[in-house]
Structure formats: C-alpha cells, structure tokens
Amino acid sequence: MEYWIWLTELKGIGPITQKKLLVYFKTPARIYAAAEEELRSVPGIGSSLAQSVCQAHSLDGAFSVMDELAKKKMKVLVYDDPLYPELAKAWPEAPIVLYYRGTIRNNSIGVGIVGSRRCSLYGKQVAIEAADYLAHQSIPVISGLAKGIDGYAHTACLKAGGYTMAFLGNGLDVFYPKEHRELQAAISENGAVISKYLPGTTPRPENFLQRNGLISSWSQKLLVVEAGRNSGALSTASFAKALNRVILAPPHEIYCVSGQGTNQLLENGAMLYLRPEQLNLQDQMEKPVLTRTDKTSGQVANATVNHSQNLTERKLTPDESKIHALLINSEKTIQQLEALTGINQVLLIEQLAIMELEGLVALSSNGSYCLIN
Numbered sequence: 001m002e003y004w005i006w007l008t009e010l011k012g013i014g015p016i017t018q019k020k021l022l023v024y025f026k027t028p029a030r031i032y033a034a035a036e037e038e039l040r041s042v043p044g045i046g047s048s049l050a051q052s053v054c055q056a057h058s059l060d061g062a063f064s065v066m067d068e069l070a071k072k073k074m075k076v077l078v079y080d081d082p083l084y085p086e087l088a089k090a091w092p093e094a095p096i097v098l099y100y101r102g103t104i105r106n107n108s109i110g111v112g113i114v115g116s117r118r119c120s121l122y123g124k125q126v127a128i129e130a131a132d133y134l135a136h137q138s139i140p141v142i143s144g145l146a147k148g149i150d151g152y153a154h155t156a157c158l159k160a161g162g163y164t165m166a167f168l169g170n171g172l173d174v175f176y177p178k179e180h181r182e183l184q185a186a187i188s189e190n191g192a193v194i195s196k197y198l199p200g201t202t203p204r205p206e207n208f209l210q211r212n213g214l215i216s217s218w219s220q221k222l223l224v225v226e227a228g229r230n231s232g233a234l235s236t237a238s239f240a241k242a243l244n245r246v247i248l249a250p251p252h253e254i255y256c257v258s259g260q261g262t263n264q265l266l267e268n269g270a271m272l273y274l275r276p277e278q279l280n281l282q283d284q285m286e287k288p289v290l291t292r293t294d295k296t297s298g299q300v301a302n303a304t305v306n307h308s309q310n311l312t313e314r315k316l317t318p319d320e321s322k323i324h325a326l327l328i329n330s331e332k333t334i335q336q337l338e339a340l341t342g343i344n345q346v347l348l349i350e351q352l353a354i355m356e357l358e359g360l361v362a363l364s365s366n367g368s369y370c371l372i373n
Contacts, residue, residue, distance in 0.1 A: 003028035004078045005062040008097045012052060015093050020044055022079070022096070032057070068199050074099050074172055077194075085109045090243055091217035093210070095196040101172055102192035105163060110140025111279050112219030112240070114212075114233045115149030115226040120258055123149055123226030126250050126273075128156040130223055133276035135162020142167070142219045144211055145184060145193070147177055149225045149233075154183060158190055167214040168195040169207035176203045209349055212236040220281055221246040223273060227261035234261050235349055237270070238356055242363055248273035261354075268359060319343055319351050320360070324371065327361065331368035 007018055007028040024042045025031045031039075031053070039050035069076065077084055079096040083104045088094055111134055115123055131141050131153040141157040143150040145166040157164040166187050168176070172195050175181040187193050195201075196210060212232065216222060216239035224247065227233040240247050247270040252259020266272060316324060322341045326332055332340070338348055352369060355361045361369050 001076055001078070002059050002062040002066060003032050004076070004097050005065050006056075006059055007031060008095070009061055009065075010053060010056055012049060015095055017044060017049075018096050019079075032059075065198060069099065072173055072199055074101055074199065076100075077104060082106075083108070085218065087220065088214075088217040091213055091239070093213055094217055095214075098194050098196055099172055099198070100192050100194040101188040102190075104165075104192050104194075105140065108140055108165065108192075109218060109220050109281075110134070110142045110163075110165070111281070112142040112215045112222040112236065113149065113153035114143060114215065114222065114224055114236050115262075116228060116231055116233065116258055117146055117148035117150075118258070119148040119152075119226050120256070122252075123258070124152050127152040127225045130225070130276050130279060131156035131162070131164075132160045134279055135160035135164075137280065138163070139279070139281055140165055140191075142215055144168070144208075144215055145180055145187070147179070151180060151183060153225075154187060158186055164191040165218065166191070166193045167211050167218070168193065168197070169211040170203040171195060171197050171199045171201035173199045174202055205344075208232065209235060213239045216240040216243055216245060219245060221248060221279055223279065224249045224262055224265055224270070226250075226252070226258055227265070228258050229260040229264070229354070231261045234265075234354060237265055238352075241356070246271060248278060250274070264354075319347075320355060323348075323351065323355065323369075324360070327369060327371045331370040333368050337369070 020042060021031050022028070025034060036050045036054045039045055039053055040047055077098040077100060079089070083106065085108060087109050113127055113130055115127065127149045134141050135157045141153055141162060141164040143153045143164070143166060145151070145154065145168060154164050154166060164187055166184065170176050172193060175184060184193055194214070196214065197207065212235050216236055219240065222237060222240040222245050224233050224237050237247055247265060249262045249265045249270045250273045251266065252262050254263065271278070319341070322343070323337060326337060326340055334349060341348065343351070352361060356363065359372055362372050363369055
C-alpha cells in the first residue's frame with residue numbers, strides 16, 4: 001500500500017503518467033526500484049521526470065499518510081483492486097488511489113444524480129423520487145454531497161434503505177458543507193464516502209471539477225435534475241458525455257432560469273427524463289446518447305449527434321470569443337487556454353463544457369479542445 005501512496009504523491013506526475021508507469025512496470029514497488037535509465041525508456045517519461053522519480057526514494061511520507069488513515073479509520077482503494085470498477089477506469093484521469101469511509105460494493109457502478117445547490121421544489125421532487133426508486137431497485141445512487149439536489153438524492157436513498165456513494169472535493173476528515181456532517185456520517189454507515197484527496201485537504205474550486213469527473217466515471221447513467229446555464233452540474237454532464245454515458249434531464253419551463261442548462265442538455269441530445277424507470281440498468285437497450293468514436297491520435301472524437309444542427313445561433317460572450325479565436329488554427333489544452341486567455345481554469349472548464357454541449361467545440365482524443373466545423 002505504501003508504494004501506491006508514494007506514487008500518487010510524486011510531484012509532476014498525474015494519473016495518466018502514473019498509469020503509463022504501471023503498464024510498463026506492473027506494480028508501484030517496481031517503479032520505486034527502477035533505475036533512471038529504465039524509467040527513461042517508458043514512453044512519455046523524459047530525463048527530468050525520470051530523475052525526479054529516482055530522487056524521491058523515501059517512503060516516510062507514505063507511511064505517515066498510512067498512520068493518519070489508520071487513526072481516522074479511513075480505507076484505501078487502489079487501481080488494481082477488484083472493487084475498483086472497470087467502467088470507472090475508462091476516465092483517463094481516474095485516480096490510482098482513492099480514500100474512503102464505509103463499504104464499497106462488488107458492483108458499485110450506479111446512477112449519478114446531480115443538480116443545483118439552490119434548487120426549486122420541482123427539482124427537489126424529481127431528485128427524491130429518482131433516488132427512492134433507485135434504492136428500491138438496489139442501484140447505487142452516486143452524487144457529490146453538495147447542498148440542494150445532491151443532498152436530497154443521498155438522503156432519499158438512505159431513507160429508502162438504499163446504497164449511496166458520495167464523492168468529495170476535499171479530504172474525508174473535512175466536512176463540507178458543514179450542514180452535511182451528519183449526512184456524511186450516515187452515508188459512511190450505509191454506503192461509501194470517497195475522495196482522491198489526502199486527509200486535511202480543504203475544498204478548492206478545482207477539486208470539485210475532479211470530483212465531478214469521478215461522479216461521471218462511476219455512473220452508468222447521469223440524471224441532471226436541475227442546472228442553470230453556468231451550473232457546475234454541466235461539467236459533470238460534459239465528463240459523462242466524453243465517457244459515453246447516458247445523460248438524462250427532465251424538462252424545465254423555458255422561462256425558468258434554474259433550468260436553462262438542463263433544457264440546453266435536452267436540445268443537444270440528452271435523453272428526455274419523464275419517469276424513474278428510465279434509470280434502470282438491467283436492460284441496456286438504450287445506447288449512450290452522446291457517443292464518441294475516436295479517430296487517430298490528435299484528431300477530434302466526433303460526437304454522433306449532428307452538432308451543426310444543434311448549434312445555437314447566438315452572439316458569443318467575450319470569454320467564448322477569446323476561446324473561439326484561439327482554437328481557429330490549432331487545438332489547445334485546458335492549460336494552454338488558461339495561460340492565453342487569463343480565465344481561471346475552473347471557470348474556463350465550465351465555459352468549455354457549455355460550448356461543448358452547444359456544439360461549438362469538441363474534446364479530442366488527446367485531451368485538447370478544437371472547434372467543430
């Protein structure tokens with residue numbers, strides 16, 4: 001276990017590179033023991049990175065983390081554990097180590113339920129009905145423990161005797177929001193509370209983006225109950241779309257601000273949600289609504305939906321104009337766009353999620369964004 005934790009804490013190495021090393025060396029212990037020359041032979045691992053790995057030959061930090069986990073009764077799920085769902089590993093950024101409290105079931109892939117923190121009574125009713133139904137079908141309810149829709153979904157599932165999983169954007173010992181401290185404890189007793197972050201990690205905006213990716217990766221279907229035009233729930237939908245998950249959304253009044261993002265999802269191909277039976281996972285007759293077919297590396301993974309037909313005819317916002325101009329001649333990564341536009345990465349990703357849903361941009365197979373012609 002200590003070698004897994006050591007690998008996750010190496011500076012300059014994220015999940016994608018960690019998994020490249022694991023493919024080559026098979027175990028974190030062998031990565032730890034590898035010589036610099038052998039590390040350099042791994043595709044994508046340069047001299048500086050290989051040298052950095054070799055210089056990080058100390059397990060003291062990992063043992064310290066393990067001591068803290070034991071004291072706080074936290075468990076560790078590693079990438080090669082049979083409890084780590086294969087479907088969740090489809091996300092390129094899937095963490096190789098997750099910390100959790102509670103119990104992870106053998107079959108823990110379920111249905112994600114997300115939406116606005118400041119939700120309407122309508123949204124609350126939809127979330128509660130959906131979570132209650134899933135509980136009675138023994139289908140895990142996946143969400144993010146936020147106020148509003150997330151909290152109602154978790155609570156309704158627990159009340160119905162179901163199994164629910166909450167993914168956090170902070171350490172397991174940090175209670176956020178504070179109002180959900182008791183709910184978090186209840187989920188730990190009747191499900192699992194999971195985080196990729198070490199104990200003591202405080203909530204930061206960028207953490208919740210990763211949390212949203214985890215929600216999508218562990219969900220075979222995603223129900224976006226209610227979302228405004230700039231809602232963070234849209235980033236969860238964007239992850240789900242990239243992962244070929246089924247995205248569902250209930251219709252909202254066209255003048256309802258809190259449902260504009262949800263209606264936008266429907267306009268761009270999400271499945272119209274009208275009844276809880278649509279959330280069943282037993283039959284897989286429906287195909288993912290926004291599938292992608294990867295072409296050669298560096299090219300766009302084109303959505304099967306005809307985005308040109310769904311393209312909203314409206315004037316671009318100033319931020320969208322900046323992004324659009326930068327993507328005219330070449331693809332750009334999130335990091336490149338952040339540096340060139342000056343837009344905060346979290347806001348940038350939310351903006352890109354909206355543009356992707358509207359058919360303006362697409363995420364290529366190498367993780368870069370480009371314009372859709």
